[in-house]
Amino acid sequence: MPDGLRIRIDGVDHDVEPDISVAAALWNAGIRSFRRTSDGRARAPLCGMGTCFECRVTIDGHPDRRSCQTPCREGMRVETGNAA
Amino acid sequence: MIKAVDVAIVGAGIVGAACAARLAEAGRSVLVLDRRGPASGATAAGMGHIVVMDGHPVQLELTALSRRLWDAQASRMPPAIEHQRCGTLWVAAEDSEMEDALRKQRTFAEHGVDATTLTSRALARAEPHLRPGLAGALQVTGDSVIYQPNATRWLLDRAVRAGATLRIPATVEHVEDGVVELADGRALRAEHVVVAAGTGTAPMLGTRRLDDAIVPRKGHLAITARTRTTCRHQLVELGYTRSAHGHATESVAFNLQPRRTGQVLVGSSRQYGVDDDGVDPGIVGRMLRRALEFMPALRHVPVLRTWAGFRPATRDGLPLVGALRGDPRTVLAAGHEGLGITTSLGTAALVEAIVRGLRPPMPLGPLSPERLFTGGSHA
Numbered sequence: 346m347p348d349g350l351r352i353r354i355d356g357v358d359h360d361v362e363p364d365i366s367v368a369a370a371l372w373n374a375g376i377r378s379f380r381r382t383s384d385g386r387a388r389a390p391l392c393g394m395g396t397c398f399e400c401r402v403t404i405d406g407h408p409d410r411r412s413c414q415t416p417c418r419e420g421m422r423v424e425t426g427n428a429a
Numbered sequence: 430m431i432k433a434v435d436v437a438i439v440g441a442g443i444v445g446a447a448c449a450a451r452l453a454e455a456g457r458s459v460l461v462l463d464r465r466g467p468a469s470g471a472t473a474a475g476m477g478h479i480v481v482m483d484g485h486p487v488q489l490e491l492t493a494l495s496r497r498l499w500d501a502q503a504s505r506m507p508p509a510i511e512h513q514r515c516g517t518l519w520v521a522a523e524d525s526e527m528e529d530a531l532r533k534q535r536t537f538a539e540h541g542v543d544a545t546t547l548t549s550r551a552l553a554r555a556e557p558h559l560r561p562g563l564a565g566a567l568q569v570t571g572d573s574v575i576y577q578p579n580a581t582r583w584l585l586d587r588a589v590r591a592g593a594t595l596r597i598p599a600t601v602e603h604v605e606d607g608v609v610e611l612a613d614g615r616a617l618r619a620e621h622v623v624v625a626a627g628t629g630t631a632p633m634l635g636t637r638r639l640d641d642a643i644v645p646r647k648g649h650l651a652i653t654a655r656t657r658t659t660c661r662h663q664l665v666e667l668g669y670t671r672s673a674h675g676h677a678t679e680s681v682a683f684n685l686q687p688r689r690t691g692q693v694l695v696g697s698s699r700q701y702g703v704d705d706d707g708v709d710p711g712i713v714g715r716m717l718r719r720a721l722e723f724m725p726a727l728r729h730v731p732v733l734r735t736w737a738g739f740r741p742a743t744r745d746g747l748p749l750v751g752a753l754r755g756d757p758r759t760v761l762a763a764g765h766e767g768l769g770i771t772t773s774l775g776t777a778a779l780v781e782a783i784v785r786g787l788r789p790p791m792p793l794g795p796l797s798p799e800r801l802f803t804g805g806s807h808a
Contacts, residue, residue, distance in 0.1 A: 383655060383690035398733045401654070409654040409731045427655070 352421040367412035367423055368393070368400050379412065379425050403427075434458045434594075436784060437609050437619035439601045439633065442472040443577055444762050444769055445625035446584035447777035453591035455781060460619070461588065462599040462609070464629075468581040471627050471769060474738020476650065476686050476694055477577035478663060479771045480517055481569060483536045487747055487795040492768065493540055494790055495775030496571060502774075509579045511689040517572040517663045518547070518556065520683070520723065521564040526667040530567035533667075537569070544569045558658050558726045567667070574663055574686055577770045584773075601626070604633045607758040621784045623760045627741035630749075630763040637756075642749065642801035643764040645739035647700040649713050655691035656730045663687070666723065669697075678702060681716045683723045693730070695720050697767075701742075708735050742766045749798040750779050760784065761798045 349360050352367075354374055361370040368390045371379060378387035379400050390400035395414045403424040404410040412423070436452050438445045441463035453459045463469070479499045481492045506512050521527045530546055537544045547555060547566040555568070585595065600612035604624055610616045624630050631639040666683040684696040698712045713735050721728055743749065743764040753759045760783050762776050779796070782789035 383692075398654075401731075 350417050350419045350421075352417055352419075352423060354423045355425055361417050363417075365417055367402065367404065367410075367415045367417055367421070370417050371402070371412060371423065371425065376425060380427050433618045433620070434460045435620045436460070436623060437462065437617060437621075438623045438625060439463075439604065439609065440470075440625035440627065440629075440763075441467045441581070441585060441595070441597060442470050442625060442627060442769065443468060443581045443584065443773040444472075444627075444765060444776055445623070446581045446588070447773035448623050448625060448762060448780045449588035449593050450584040450591070451777040451781045452784060453588040453593040455785065456591075457784070459588055459591075459593035460617070461585065461593060461595045461597075462601055462611075463595075463597045464600040466597055467585055468578040470629075471738055471740055471765075472581055473578045474650070474736065475577070475648065475740070475767060475770065476684070476696055477511075477575040477580070477770050478517075478686065479573040479575060480663070480768075481537065481540075481542050481572065482768060482771075483533055484746055487791075488768070489536065489540055489542075490791050491747075491772050491775045491796075493542055494778070495772045496573075498774035498778060499573065499575075499771070500571070503573070506575075506580070507583060509576070510583060511576040511579070512573060513575075513687070513689060514571070514573045515662050515687060517569040517665060518552070519567040519569070519665055519667045519669075520552070520559070521566060521667045522723075524564045527564050529667050530565065533567055542569065543571060556660055556662065556664065558660065558724050559664075560723060560725050563723075568662070572663060574688075575770070576689070580770070601633055603635055604759055605635065606756055619758075621758050621760055623762055623780055623784075625762040627763055627765075627769075628739055630741075630761065634753075634759070637753065638802040639798070640803045642798075642803075643741045643743055644701070645704070646742035646766065647698070647703045647706075647737055647739055648696070648767070649698040649708065649716055649735060649737045651695040651713060651717060651732045651735045652688075653693045653695065653727070653730045654733055656693065657691075658724075658726045658730050659691060659693050660685050660687050660724070664723070666719075679712070681712065681719050683719050685720065685724065692733075693727070695727075695732070699740075706737055706739065708737050740766045741769075743801060745801070747796055748772065748776065749801065750776055750796040751793050751798050752783055754799055 391397040400412045435457040603610040664685040669682040686694040748765040749761045
């Protein structure tokens with residue numbers, strides 16, 4: 346079994362299981378608001394298969410990445426809430 | 430037969446909603462029927478532009494009238510309509526297109542519509558994300574952008590506050606001589622029936638020769654994530670008129686709209702003879718590549734959604750607005766193609782004049798439904 350990974354979520358390091366998506370890692374870390382709409386309402390994953398675009402976060406400085414379609418990688422920096 | 434109203438309006442798109450608001454506020458009892466819901470057809474599928482267009486002298490007159498009517502209401506519109514008086518830039522890619530811009534400017538000036546030309550340098554300052562080296566632009570400062578589904582709801586709310594009734598869903602099968610027959614077998618009577626049902630209009634008129642006077646013209650749009658790589662004006666390529674009104678069965682043209690949310694709406698495409706309402710990746714690809722030719726920086730902006738819809742197009746590019754000659758209780762307000770958001774208010778003013786027997790704000794002859802009827806003579 347491969348070792349776990351360490352990623353940084355909103356400035357805090359988290360150890361996550363290998364082979365999971367960023368969306369799963371965020372959810373497991375207790376995060377329920379992944380981003381905000383233009384009028385400030387919270388958004389979180391809905392479809393889990395890349396269609397709804399509700400789970401977008403900033404990954405390694407790149408905005409609007411679909412967390413449900415992105416596997417966790419060692420050292421990844423993830424920011425929620427339309428950080429970029 | 431269910432209770433009589435002064436005016437039954439078939440269709441709760443923006444044209445029907447505008448007619449409902451206008452007639453209810455003029456004191457008429459109004460009933461609005463729609464088979465699905467407000468803004469469920471061409472209205473929501475398109476872009477929310479309020480623009481003056483000079484494709485045809487009558488089109489110019491109707492769009493200019495309509496834009497004045499929108500301007501007169503702008504201060505009353507709730508924030509949800511996202512009204513932005515951002516103006517339109519008709520972008521010239523080549524020097525030769527600046528001659529088209531100057532011609533357009535002269536035509537607009539004859540109709541009291543302000544437009545100024547921008548040099549290549551002024552265009553680059555006005556829209557820094559456009560690619561360098563474009564020839565210039567014609568700026569129509571008085572054009573606006575709205576979020577048209579909410580504008581439709583606002584018009585319907587106004588109608589309801591003025592006493593109108595909505596019946597949704599209600600499928601209309603036939604309209605004739607002040608009688609509206611519904612699919613559930615019931616019927617209702619009205620002094621006038623306004624049919625504002627877009628491409629669904631012809632079947633309601635039965636055998637009265639409307640046939641294919643209004644045909645679906647498919648279009649695609651894409652919307653981006655919120656981005657700083659946006660535009661400040663509505664942007665349209667000057668070649669648009671050629672591609673939009675040409676007779677090619679399939680075309681794309683560069684058309685961007687800034688949304689108040691910080692997103693960018695990307696258009697446009699036109700296809701005849703396609704019934705399938707699904708997104709065609711090939712057309713979307715061509716449309717987006719066309720946008721990137723003008724604004725390469727958009728390459729880094731994610732597209733969130735793409736969708737397709739149908740414009741109710743007519744052969745001569747003008748809507749059908751008027752009472753039927755053999756059935757003056759039936760008033761058509763349909764076939765606005767891609768300009769229905771703009772021309773809804775002008776159409777409503779014309780429909781009010783027809784229903785109330787007032788002098789219309791512009792001549793009705795060129796919009797008469799019979800001009801597109803098949804078979805020449807009319808019932």
